[in-house]
Every structure is written in structure tokens, then in C-alpha cells.
Amino acid sequence: MRCGAWIEAASRLDREDDIKDLRREFVLPKAVIYLDGNSLGPLTHRGLKHLERTIAEWRRLGVLGWQSGEVPWFHLAETIGAMLADVVGAEPEEVIATGQTTLNLHQVLATFYRPTPERHVIVADALAFPSDLYAITSHLARHGLDAQESLRLIRSRDGYTLADEDVRAALASDVALAVLPGVLFGSGQALRVAQVTAAAHASGALVAWDLSHAVGAVPLALHQDEVDVAFFCTYKYLCGGPGAIGGLFVHQRHLPVRPGMAGWFGSDKARQFDMGAELAPSQGAGALQVGTPPLLSAAPLIGSLEIYREVGMVKVRERSLRQTAFLAQMAADVLADHGFRVVTPSTPQARGGHVALAHPEAARLSRALKDRGVVPDFRPPDIVRLGPHPLYTTFEEIARALSVLCGIVRDGAHLAYPEGREEIG
Numbered sequence: 001m002r003c004g005a006w007i008e009a010a011s012r013l014d015r016e017d018d019i020k021d022l023r024r025e026f027v028l029p030k031a032v033i034y035l036d037g038n039s040l041g042p043l044t045h046r047g048l049k050h051l052e053r054t055i056a057e058w059r060r061l062g063v064l065g066w067q068s069g070e071v072p073w074f075h076l077a078e079t080i081g082a083m084l085a086d087v088v089g090a091e092p093e094e095v096i097a098t099g100q101t102t103l104n105l106h107q108v109l110a111t112f113y114r115p116t117p118e119r120h121v122i123v124a125d126a127l128a129f130p131s132d133l134y135a136i137t138s139h140l141a142r143h144g145l146d147a148q149e150s151l152r153l154i155r156s157r158d159g160y161t162l163a164d165e166d167v168r169a170a171l172a173s174d175v176a177l178a179v180l181p182g183v184l185f186g187s188g189q190a191l192r193v194a195q196v197t198a199a200a201h202a203s204g205a206l207v208a209w210d211l212s213h214a215v216g217a218v219p220l221a222l223h224q225d226e227v228d229v230a231f232f233c234t235y236k237y238l239c240g241g242p243g244a245i246g247g248l249f250v251h252q253r254h255l256p257v258r259p260g261m262a263g264w265f266g267s268d269k270a271r272q273f274d275m276g277a278e279l280a281p282s283q284g285a286g287a288l289q290v291g292t293p294p295l296l297s298a299a300p301l302i303g304s305l306e307i308y309r310e311v312g313m314v315k316v317r318e319r320s321l322r323q324t325a326f327l328a329q330m331a332a333d334v335l336a337d338h339g340f341r342v343v344t345p346s347t348p349q350a351r352g353g354h355v356a357l358a359h360p361e362a363a364r365l366s367r368a369l370k371d372r373g374v375v376p377d378f379r380p381p382d383i384v385r386l387g388p389h390p391l392y393t394t395f396e397e398i399a400r401a402l403s404v405l406c407g408i409v410r411d412g413a414h415l416a417y418p419e420g421r422e423e424i425g
């Protein structure tokens with residue numbers, strides 16, 4: 001089928017499944033097809049309202065905003081934590097809005113990684129987001145352990161995805177903790193959280209899930225699936241804003257927990273202002289907070305989580321799967337002859353929210369797309385990532401974006417760009 005026919009098919013799908021009302025909730029960058037919400041979600045009107053309200057309260061109340069105002073700041077991390085709990089399938093006290101992704105992983109490692117001579121290995125995957133590996137190796141070093149012996153990286157057979165059997169094989173009896181991605185940031189492969197967690201538990205290990213690319217895209221049932229701990233950012237699908245506060249989940253059975261890195265915001269709220277010399281930790285995941293939460297980087301999240309609450313993760317996932325299936329099918333049809341390969345798994349359960357197209361010229365193609373009004377991103381060595389968002393992307397946008405990509409590669413327009421890979425976003 002030609003691109004034009006795909007665009008017609010896409011607009012038919014949009015007519016059947018109108019998201020105009022939802023789309024109006026978002027402040028989308030002007031005059032572009034925004035397919036990078038899996039890196040940085042756009043602002044929402046409701047998020048902006050909550051940000052402006054917080055600033056107005058600061059202006060009006062000063063320090064009194066900690067205790068008064070519409071959403072008292074003192075309890076904001078817990079309030080947002082309870083909203084996040086709905087998105088990740090958890091009890092309210094199991095989730096706290098705090099820190100950032102990497103910092104929260106440091107807290108997880110400081111709290112839950114307790115190596116012994118028999119059980120000292122941390123399992124991660126060779127495709128992991130590098131920051132996770134930096135955090136892990138720094139903790140091994142703090143314990144005086146050698147990464148050669150105590151870090152087991154699950155290798156990828158194809159350079160993009162992980163095989164179930166390789167994940168399971170890594171979870172041997174010497175593993176203390178596995179740190180694994182819910183959805184791989186490159187290929188968008190979704191791992192089976194419940195099954196992998198059960199396999200780790202069967203071998204006596206704990207699992208910490210990096211859910212940065214899963215949260216807001218994939219339904220999660222962290223409580224029911226007996227997930228030990230999870231950490232994630234909120235600036236991707238959840239549209240919390242650049243540098244938004246992160247999220248941390250600790251299963252009830254690990255609560256109360258003594259934080260490995262303690263600070264006064266981890267206190268039991270009723271005791272925090274006793275200012276005692278010893279920490280009286282919160283009974284919930286809040287115990288893992290350290291210092292004062294960044295309120296202005298948290299406020300917009302309230303607005304986007306309200307939208308998520310109204311729509312629900314079932315609808316989000318259903319639409320996301322239809323979008324990614326459409327994208328992958330069209331890409332296979334119109335781009336395969338131009339050297340592209342869809343490296344995101346085709347099985348729905350094994351897909352996250354974005355689709356990865358591998359091409360040797362991915363970096364230049366990504367730049368050429370941006371100059372033509374389509375915002376994707378590039379991930380080394382050869383991936384163009386396209387992240388439709390089920391709450392605002394239309395099928396027609398997906399089809400038009402691929403049509404632009406097709407035009408670029410057909411005309412060789414990307415070859416006018418210098419080689420090189422540096423790219424933020």
C-alpha cells in the first residue's frame with residue numbers, strides 16, 4: 001500500500017475513535033507531529049493550572065503554604081504517590097513521589113542490596129539505561145566488590161531485545177538483586193514483570209524494576225504481582241514536565257523499611273517536626289524520601305494524573321497497542337525496502353508504548369525528520385524511536401510522520417546532514 005492509502009486508512013481510524021476532547025487537554029508543541037512523549041511528555045493544561053496555583057500559593061502564603069492551600073505542600077509527595085499508585089497498580093502507602101530515577105535507584109540499592117559472600121550478584125541487562133549501570137557499579141564499589149564478579153549482565157542476542165530464557169538463566173542462587181527494565185528504552189520491548197519477579201523470588205533474589213518507559217504506557221499490577229521495589233520517572237508518558245519528581249514503589253511486605261539513605265522527609269509525618277536526633281521513619285514508601293521535595297517540579301503531575309485517573313490504564317493501553325501495531329505495520333510496508341527494520345517485538349504483550357525502527361543512518365534520519373516537523377528521537381547505535389501517545393496522538397499523525405520519513409530516505413535528504421550522534425531528548 002502507498003503512503004497515501006495508509007494516511008486515508010489512518011484518518012478513517014481517527015473518525016471511528018475520536019480523541020479530540022482528550023487531545024485538547026495537552027499543550028502540544030506548535031506545527032509539529034510530536035512523537036517524543038516517550039522521552040518528554042508535553043505540558044497539560046491541568047498541569048499548568050496546578051503549577052500556577054502552587055506559585056500563587058507561594059506568593060500569597062509564603063511558608064504557610066506547607067500547611068494550607070488547596071494541596072498542602074507538606075503532604076504533596078504522599079498525595080501524588082497515591083495518584084501514582086493507581087497508575088502502577090499499588091496501594092497508596094506503597095508509592096511515594098520523590099527524587100529522580102537515578103537517585104531513586106541509588107536509594108533502592110542502598111536500602112535493598114545486602115550482599116553476602118554467597119549472594120552478592122546484581123543482575124542487570126546489557127541494554128540497560130547507562131545511568132542504572134553507573135549507579136549499580138558505584139554501589140558494588142562501595143561494598144568493595146568487583147563488577148567482573150558481582151555484576152551479571154544479561155546479553156542481548158539481537159542487540160535490541162532480551163530472551164526470556166536468558167533473563168531466567170541469569171537469576172541464579174548467587175543473585176541478591178536484579179535491576180531490570182519494565183520496557184527497554186531502546187527497542188521498546190516489554191518484559192513480563194510478574195513472571196520475571198516470580199522467577200527471581202524462586203531463586204531467592206529481589207527485583208527492582210526501572211519502570212521509566214512503562215509507567216503510563218503499560219498497565220502494571222505491582223502489588224498483585226508481588227514486585228519488591230520499582231522506580232520510575234514521571235516526565236515521559238505521565239507528562240510531569242522536564243526534570244519532574246520521580247516515583248518509588250515498595251511492596252507492603254517490605255514495609256516498614258529502614259532507608260539506606262536517610263533524611264528528614266522520610267520521617268513519619270506526625271513526628272517530622274519533633275526534630276529528634278533519631279529518624280522516626282514513615283511506615284510507608286515515604287520512608288525512602290530524603291530531603292524537601294521539589295514542589296514546582298511536582299505540581300504539573302497532579303494535572304496529568306487527574307487525566308490518567310479519568311481515562312484509566314485499560315483504555316490507555318488498548319489505544320496504545322492499536323497505535324503501535326498500526327505504526328509497525330505501516331513501517332514494515334513502506335520502509336522495509338529502504339533499509340529499515342522494526343525491532344520492537346510484534347507480540348502485543350511484549351510491546352511497550354513506542355516503536356523502534358533500526359536503520360544504519362538513524363542519527364541523520366532523526367535530524368532530518370525534526371527539520372521537517374516530525375519529532376522522534378535517536379538512540380545509538382541505530383534506532384529512530386517513535387512514541388505515539390494514546391491520549392493525544394492521532395493515527396493520521398503516525399501515518400504522516402512515516403510518510404515524511406519515507407520521502408526523506410527515498411530522496412536521500414538525510415545524507416545532507418553531517419554524521420555524528422550527539423542528540424538530546
Ligand SMILES: Cc1ncc(COP(=O)(O)O)c(C=O)c1O
Pocket residue numbers: 100101102103129131132181185210212213233
Ligand atoms: C530507563 C531509564 N532509566 C533511567 C533514566 C535516568 O533518569 P533520570 O535522569 O531521571 O535519573 C532514564 C532517563 O531517561 C531512563 O529512560
